Amino acid sequence: MALITGAGTGVGRSCMKIFAEEGAIVVGVGRTQATLDESVTNARTNGSEAYASVADISDEDACKQLVASVNAQHGPINILVHAAGVGYSWAENSPGSMEDVANTSLDKWREVMRINLEGYFLMSRAVLPGMRGGGGGSIVSVASIAGLAGLPVAHAYAASKAGVINLTRSMCVAYAKDNIRVNCIAPGFINTPMVASIVRLFDDPVAADQMTPMRRPGTPDEVALGCLYFASDESSYCNGSVLTIDGGSSARK
Secondary structure (H helix, E strand, O other), X not given: OEEEEOOOOHHHHHXXXXXXXXXXXXXXXXXXXXXXXXXXXXXXXOOOOEEEEEOOOOOHHHHHHXXXXXXXXXXXXXXXXXXXXXXXXXXXXXXXXXXXXXXXXXXXXXXXXXXXXXXXXXXXXXXXXXXXXXXXXXXXXXXXXXHOOOOOOOHHHHHHHHHHHHHHHHHHHHHHHHOEEEEEEEEXXXXXXXXXXXXXXXXXXXXXXXXXXXXXXXXXXXXXXXXXXXXXXXXXXXXXXXXXXXXXXXXXX
16 A cells, blocks of 8 residues: 655656556545545546545644554555655745745745655654554655755755655664665656746756756656655665656766
């Protein structure tokens, strides 16, 4: 049974469809019922089992209640894909959240950290007891290449994604003995609503060449397939790994 956060759009929605097509029972989690319903419809092909649950994964009690409900209704969770988070587009809803340190208030810093990093911590902590008691599992997080290199802006975002990467590595070390693998995807420029303002730059051939050697943004499916790999038995010796899916952007650094 796979629990996928951030399932209303983007990578999370693609994960729902691809995991369901591979035969997993999938529960997608997000904050908006309407977009989750669209994801469920998108995933329910050829008899696939896909369901939705509305929850705020930055709230501790909500995470606990979500996991307990999913376990009771759909069986034990042995896969967690944590794709929930905010990126550059969050500045449209929360001005000042994607600035540099000098221009980021403490409230905005805490806001981004709460959603991007604390949410991962809370969801992982909620599913770990069941995985340990059930003989193992796989946790896959979606971070960013921004967590691997410095940025001129979006410092809270970059720091939160770096935290996701190192929390992934730390949990790998702690829970390998419980047959729980914890791995991480670090996407580059992926064509999702989260980075819509940046993806538009690919319309300019010069800018596109500067952004990635492949001169195009990635697709949510390309990231979701990386998540599927880490969740599957094919990656049985991958633990604490960070898979960069960025068209070669980080190779230039």
